[in-house]
Amino acid sequence: MSDMIRGIRASKDCEGSYVAMCLVEIKRELKVNxxxxxxxxxxxxxxxxxxxxxxxxxxFNMIEVSSSSRFTYKRIxxxxxxxxxxxxxxxxxxxxxxxxxxxNSHNIYHAGAALSSLSCFMTPDLxxxxxxxxxxxxxxxxxxxxxxxxxxxxKVLLRYPEALRPVFHRLKDHIExxxxxxxxxxxxxxxxxxxxxxxxxxxxxxxxFKLMSTSTNNWMLIKIIKLFGSLVxxxxxxxxxxxxxxxxxxxxxxxxxxxxxxINTVIAGDTETGLSVCLQxxxxxxxxxxxxxxxxxxLAVSRVIKRHPKAVAHYKxxxxxxxxxxxxxxxxxALDLLYAMVSRxxxxxxxxxxxxxMETAEGTTYRGELLCKIVEVCSHSNYQYVSNFxxxxxxxxxxxxMEGVRHGEMLARQLMDVAIRVTAIRGYTVEQMASVLENxxxxxxxxxxxxxSEVLFAAAWIAGEFRExxxxxxxxxxxxxxxxxxxxxxxxxxxxxxNSFKIYSRLLQEREPNDCVPSLTQTMVDSLRPFAESNNLExxxxxxxxxxxxxxxxxxxxxxxxxxxxVVVLFDGSLNPVAPKAQRKVPVPxxxxxxxxxxxxxxxxxDDGILDTLHVFGVDAIxxxxxxxxxxxxxxxxxxxxxxxxxxxxxxxxxxxxxxxPTEVAVGLPPDSGVASASAELNSxxxxxxxxxxxxxxxxxxxxxxxxxxxxxxVIELEMPDxxxxxxxxxxxxxxxxxxxxxxxxxxxxxxxxxxxxxxxxHTQVAKGEVNDVNAKSAETKRKQK
Amino acid sequence: xxxxxxxxNNHGKPRLSKFYxxxxxxxxxxxxxxxxxLVSKREDxxxxxxxxxxxxxGEDYKLIYRHYATLYFVFCVDSSxxxxxxxxxxxxxxxxxDKCFENVCELxxxxxxxxxxxxxxxxxxxxxxxxTNMADIIAHVQAQDKLEKNEAGLSAAPARAxxxxxxxxxxxxxxxxxxxxxxxxx
Numbered sequence: 001m002s003d004m005i006r007g008i009r010a011s012k013d014c015e016g017s018y019v020a021m022c023l024v025e026i027k028r029e030l031k032v033n034x035x036x037x038x039x040x041x042x043x044x045x046x047x048x049x050x051x052x053x054x055x056x057x058x059x060f061n062m063i064e065v066s067s068s069s070r071f072t073y074k075r076i077x078x079x080x081x082x083x084x085x086x087x088x089x090x091x092x093x094x095x096x097x098x099x100x101x102x103x104n105s106h107n108i109y110h111a112g113a114a115l116s117s118l119s120c121f122m123t124p125d126l127x128x129x130x131x132x133x134x135x136x137x138x139x140x141x142x143x144x145x146x147x148x149x150x151x152x153x154x155k156v157l158l159r160y161p162e163a164l165r166p167v168f169h170r171l172k173d174h175i176e177x178x179x180x181x182x183x184x185x186x187x188x189x190x191x192x193x194x195x196x197x198x199x200x201x202x203x204x205x206x207x208x209f210k211l212m213s214t215s216t217n218n219w220m221l222i223k224i225i226k227l228f229g230s231l232v233x234x235x236x237x238x239x240x241x242x243x244x245x246x247x248x249x250x251x252x253x254x255x256x257x258x259x260x261x262x263i264n265t266v267i268a269g270d271t272e273t274g275l276s277v278c279l280q281x282x283x284x285x286x287x288x289x290x291x292x293x294x295x296x297x298x299l300a301v302s303r304v305i306k307r308h309p310k311a312v313a314h315y316k317x318x319x320x321x322x323x324x325x326x327x328x329x330x331x332x333x334a335l336d337l338l339y340a341m342v343s344r345x346x347x348x349x350x351x352x353x354x355x356x357x358m359e360t361a362e363g364t365t366y367r368g369e370l371l372c373k374i375v376e377v378c379s380h381s382n383y384q385y386v387s388n389f390x391x392x393x394x395x396x397x398x399x400x401x402m403e404g405v406r407h408g409e410m411l412a413r414q415l416m417d418v419a420i421r422v423t424a425i426r427g428y429t430v431e432q433m434a435s436v437l438e439n440x441x442x443x444x445x446x447x448x449x450x451x452x453s454e455v456l457f458a459a460a461w462i463a464g465e466f467r468e469x470x471x472x473x474x475x476x477x478x479x480x481x482x483x484x485x486x487x488x489x490x491x492x493x494x495x496x497x498x499n500s501f502k503i504y505s506r507l508l509q510e511r512e513p514n515d516c517v518p519s520l521t522q523t524m525v526d527s528l529r530p531f532a533e534s535n536n537l538e539x540x541x542x543x544x545x546x547x548x549x550x551x552x553x554x555x556x557x558x559x560x561x562x563x564x565x566x567v568v569v570l571f572d573g574s575l576n577p578v579a580p581k582a583q584r585k586v587p588v589p590x591x592x593x594x595x596x597x598x599x600x601x602x603x604x605x606x607d608d609g610i611l612d613t614l615h616v617f618g619v620d621a622i623x624x625x626x627x628x629x630x631x632x633x634x635x636x637x638x639x640x641x642x643x644x645x646x647x648x649x650x651x652x653x654x655x656x657x658x659x660x661x662p663t664e665v666a667v668g669l670p671p672d673s674g675v676a677s678a679s680a681e682l683n684s685x686x687x688x689x690x691x692x693x694x695x696x697x698x699x700x701x702x703x704x705x706x707x708x709x710x711x712x713x714x715v716i717e718l719e720m721p722d723x724x725x726x727x728x729x730x731x732x733x734x735x736x737x738x739x740x741x742x743x744x745x746x747x748x749x750x751x752x753x754x755x756x757x758x759x760x761x762x763h764t765q766v767a768k769g770e771v772n773d774v775n776a777k778s779a780e781t782k783r784k785q786k
Numbered sequence: 787x788x789x790x791x792x793x794x795n796n797h798g799k800p801r802l803s804k805f806y807x808x809x810x811x812x813x814x815x816x817x818x819x820x821x822x823x824l825v826s827k828r829e830d831x832x833x834x835x836x837x838x839x840x841x842x843x844g845e846d847y848k849l850i851y852r853h854y855a856t857l858y859f860v861f862c863v864d865s866s867x868x869x870x871x872x873x874x875x876x877x878x879x880x881x882x883x884d885k886c887f888e889n890v891c892e893l894x895x896x897x898x899x900x901x902x903x904x905x906x907x908x909x910x911x912x913x914x915x916x917x918t919n920m921a922d923i924i925a926h927v928q929a930q931d932k933l934e935k936n937e938a939g940l941s942a943a944p945a946r947a948x949x950x951x952x953x954x955x956x957x958x959x960x961x962x963x964x965x966x967x968x969x970x971x972x
């Protein structure tokens with residue numbers, strides 16, 4: 001092998017060809033009959049795998065080599081297979097008996113090698129077949145084997161959760177094993193299991209408590225304390241009981257790792273005195289010159305902040321210092337903490353620091369993060385902390401002008417949000433936006449900088465929507481119809497066009513009739529012409545519509561008819577912001593039953609040809625529908641519901657109001673409800689503006705008065721249908737759900753039999769079907785026990 | 787749980803890679819490259835914990851690394867492991883390597899990848915820490931080595947002889963040997 005390695009290192013430029021040569025040689029060696037040569041070849045494959053070459057084609061040979069009786073070769077085979085086997089390796093099944101033989105071998109290192117590699121590629125089949133052998137090993141006389149087999153059991157349980165009860169029953173005896181290594185391994189496994197399903201392991205708390213008080217092995221203590229950390233939130237009495245010993249440990253221990261874990265668990269326990277002691281210690285950590293300790297201190301403080309945001313307010317100084325640390329990890333942690341430390345007064349200071357940071361920061365991702373943080377902090381809970389919106393808007397504009405900013409969309413959204421919801425500040429915002437629009441330099445660089453162009457989107461929209469505040473509409477209009485705009489992305493151009501019409505309408509309003517209207521209209525027509533030839537469909541469409549409109553206006557003006565008012569009406573009305581979940585919360589009007597057919601189901605009058613094609617696409621519901629009537633439907637519905645309730649595997653979605661399908665609501669509602677009129681307006685509104693996701697509702701605006709020194713700003717609340725409350729999303733994503741078994745009931749015989757039964761079953765049945773069978777059996781036995 | 791253990795040098799070439807979760811080889815190499823990029827940018831007196839990377843984006847995994855001379859030892863762990871404990875573990879691993887190889891250097895890792903794996907197998911198994919006591923670890927490693935040597939026994943003697951000679955440093959013969967005038971027999 002060393003020759004090959006030397007060769008590879010020597011051939012730096014043509015490594016690929018040299019390796020190909022080596023692979024050919026290895027393949028040749030693997031065909032030779034001598035196990036010695038094969039083992040050598042497999043060893044070479046190990047090195048090649050490290051370099052990134054795929055070696056799974058030699059899987060069978062690896063098993064062959066591992067089945068040798070000589071430890072040297074066995075070891076090599078197992079090692080290389082642990083690097084490369086996975087769930088889809090088909091030859092794993094051949095290995096089962098070989099592994100079983102090795103597990104029961106009298107030489108502990110044979111078994112040890114098998115266990116080590118098994119832990120890397122445990123599959124459900126292997127788990128099921130070998131669980132009994134491994135269980136017998138955990139009561140071996142040699143602590144080495146006990147230790148290894150205990151750890152492998154965790155992997156077994158992950159892939160074969162049905163074995164949890166019998167395995168755990170044997171496992172928990174080893175928590176008090178005489179050998180410290182085995183003890184540690186058992187604690188390790190239990191703490192891993194408990195992390196994911198803590199309430200099932202609460203009954204072990206007293207045992208662990210005893211262990212904690214008597215043990216001196218730091219690793220084990222750390223694991224036990226971490227275990228308590230996950231148990232404590234469920235059982236407040238446990239927190240109280242742990243308080244004393246943990247605080248003692250805190251004060252007496254010399255190992256910082258242990259100290260840190262104690263702090264974490266006391267934080268999880270959430271007691272007053274505990275918290276104050278922890279905060280004291282954490283301050284010590286954060287001021288420590290060792291960077292690692294500072295990082296850990298910040299990490300722990302962020303956990304405290306989740307429950308007690310005000311307790312850490314006086315740490316602001318330290319956190320601000322950490323922000324300037326040259327260590328990126330520490331800066332990130334400090335950023336996270338800032339969130340909780342802002343208040344009305346400190347917000348401006350913090351944001352100023354963050355902005356100056358951004359200017360000096362290297363790396364666009366860090367800048368992007370800082371930007372996101374600034375925006376998040378400011379917009380938190382409806383701009384609770386922003387006292388001076390003018391300042392906020394200027395901050396946003398400043399951020400746009402910065403180099404390397406990629407979050408233009410977020411900035412754009414913020415600008416629009418503020419402009420819409422904070423009515424008092426609209427004037428200022430519009431002025432700012434006008435200056436952004438008229439800034440020629442910005443326009444020319446905008447084509448390259450994607451982020452910036454999104455802000456122009458917002459600027460144009462704001463300028464158009466709140467056109468009454470524009471200081472000099474003529475120049476804004478000229479800027480918006482400038483030929484440089486043609487260089488911007490399509491959707492931005494269309495916004496420009498649309499809003500230029502709005503400004504046009506305002507200008508019409510202000511000018512005296514017959515004064516400059518024709519010239520105004522003429523300039524508009526001239527500037528619109530290049531847009532009408534644009535490649536972008538939307539731009540072209542809007543430009544053409546605009547041109548037609550203008551032609552019409554011109555015709556009417558020439559005839560002497562005053563059309564100003566009509567034009568103004570086109571762009572009238574204001575849009576209010578709507579909460580994102582508002583659609584779902586629309587209550588279903590009484591008298592609407594969504595389960596009843598709205599129209600008669602279509603009679604099936606298809607000829608065979610079409611039926612055949614429909615069949616191909618799996619639609620044979622047409623025939624079924626013919627036969628069903630109301631009673632049938634009701635019966636089927638009831639049946640389905642009862643099935644769902646009985647099926648333990650069916651995941652019920654959170655109950656939503658029935659109005660979650662927009663099409664049906666639109667169709668089924670009585671015509672005099674506000675929603676229908678709103679939807680009619682919606683159709684006209686779409687011509688005017690794109691409003692992704694938000695629909696128009698004529699409901700009352702809810703104003704939240706932000707009481708502030710000086711400026712009195714009303715922030716308009718997001719609209720919801722009357723009476724609806726906002727809900728949080730709850731997402732459950734628990735890969736350890738199957739291991740969520742109540743271990744209190746001690747029925748080892750029944751379960752042990754089940755394990756045996758399933759082992760014999762596996763030999764006769766095909767792999768896939770049986771897991772479900774075992775599931776069903778276990779469900780049955782559980783029901784019997786109940 | 788430990789998700790992966792990586793050792794690579796200052797140029798990013800992998801010297802040891804152990805993944806406790808299955809990835810295909812090209813994904814593995816990509817992870818190694820990314821980790822190298824993240825870790826090599828760090829200066830020497832910053833903290834040894836890193837977050838962020840494709841392996842660990844979004845989940846609660848951290849990178850804990852240590853830099854020894856020309857090698858980076860990186861452990862990718864989740865929140866069930868104590869960070870400072872893992873730092874100690876890296877130290878234990880390196881010291882064990884030192885004991886077993888006698889003043890270990892990068893070349894030892896290159897030419898004896900399998901031995902390094904065997905040592906690692908005594909410390910971490912399946913992503914969980916098996917043993918932290920250096921004496922125990924070394925005892926087991928040496929016992930297994932002895933077992934190998936005994937097995938090799940007579941049949942490996944020629945092979946061992948060959949490898950022994952290869953590593954012998956023969957002093958180079960001086961260029962021109964001037965023999966003294968030897969008395970000649972008459």
